[in-house]
Amino acid sequence: MIGIKILKPRTGLIPTSQRRITIALGLALAIALKRIGDFEIIEARAWKGAPDTAYVNGEKVDIELGRHVDIDIINNIAREFRSKKWDGITVTLNGELGKAKLGIDIDMYANEYVPERAGIINEGLEVLAEPRGYIGDEVIDSFYKLFDVEYEKMRAVIEELIAEIHYVELKVATYTGVRTYPLWRVTARVNAIHNYSFAPENAIPLWYKPxxxxxxxxxxxxxxxxxxxxxxxxxxxxxxxxxxxxxxxxxxxxxxxxxxxxxxxxxxxxxxxxxxxxxxxxxxxxxxxxxxxxxxxxxxxxxxxxxxxxxxxxxxxxxxxxxxxxxxxxx
Known part of the structure; x- marks a missing residue:
């Protein structure tokens, strides 16, 4: 898994702006994977409660991946988040990263408490990406493991993700007014996680701020x-x-x-x-x-x-x- 945590400014974030940042981070990761691997979006679904419900009673969402994060797509999805009271969106990718044939679910949560309430992970975060696939007969179930079997590709994915969060800027509403932030400024942590655990030995610190x-x-x-x-x-x-x-x-x-x-x-x-x-x-x-x-x-x-x-x-x-x-x- 790759987990991403938002860094809230001292002035706070209006919930809609927090969701816009979450969507931007999730799509930035999808774009980084697409640049380095050979991936396409299979579908995107919004859900309430837990991601497992997405395929039962979830609602389809139109998302396309361009060269960079599309601000218009972010704004449209954020409005839907608010009006329909979704708890999250899952974007499903399918393709290859080096020799690994993978399906990847990227969950983007309405707030950091959703994955804890759903029993997914024991710490709050806003984005969680989970791969599932194989290389030959070897099962791949985490990005942590991919660092062992596709090191250069994973290194390149993280470099592209960091480059993308430095490229994208968002206007966000804080409790003291509207601010324009580059995405890196509101990204606290990016970790490659093993066994759904943030224990230090199971969570590679890829990006930390501050x-x-x-x-x-x-x-x-x-x-x-x-x-x-x-x-x-x-x-x-x-x-x-x-x-x-x-x-x-x-x-x-x-x-x-x-x-x-x-x-x-x-x-x-x-x-x-x-x-x-x-x-x-x-x-x-x-x-x-x-x-x-x-x-x-x-x-x-x-x-x-x-x-x-x-x-x-x-x-x-x-x-x-x-x-x-x-x-x-x-x-």
């Missing part, structure tokens, strides 16, 4: 919860911001890293290996060990030193101690 916040969210889940709570998510984000340079160098061992400082974003593609997803799993396993060791050292010797000096745990000093422990282990 990247410090998004990657901190993943890293915070790696060490034992008791150790993580001592520093808290806010403290963890502060530490990751300070050790960002060392973290990026660590990531470069396992991924092709493209940092976009002016966009506060990062693109990560697992380095080619056999299999390439092993690089991702190795990176996550290494970070889990590094974080756990650093937190244990800070929680034992570091905390003991602070108490001896001050008679109590000073949170600021504890954060600085953990930061130094982490910095040493990342080099």
């Amino acid at each position: 990247w410090i916040r998004q990657i901190t969210r993943d890293l915070y889940r790696l060490p034992p919860p008791g150790l993580g709570k001592l520093v808290g998510l806010h403290g963890m984000r502060r530490i990751i911001k300070d050790v960002a340079s060392g973290l990026r160098k660590y990531l470069e061992r396992y991924y092709i890293v493209t940092l976009r400082p002016d966009e506060n974003a990062i693109r990560l593609i697992p380095r080619a290996s056999s299999p390439s997803t092993q690089n991702h799993r190795n990176a996550i396993a290494g970070l889990k060990n590094i974080l756990t060791e650093a937190m244990r050292e800070a929680a034992s010797k570091g905390a003991q030193r602070i108490i001896q000096e001050k008679g109590y745990i000073d949170w600021q000093e504890y954060i600085e101690t953990l930061e130094e422990e982490l910095r040493q282990r990342l080099t």
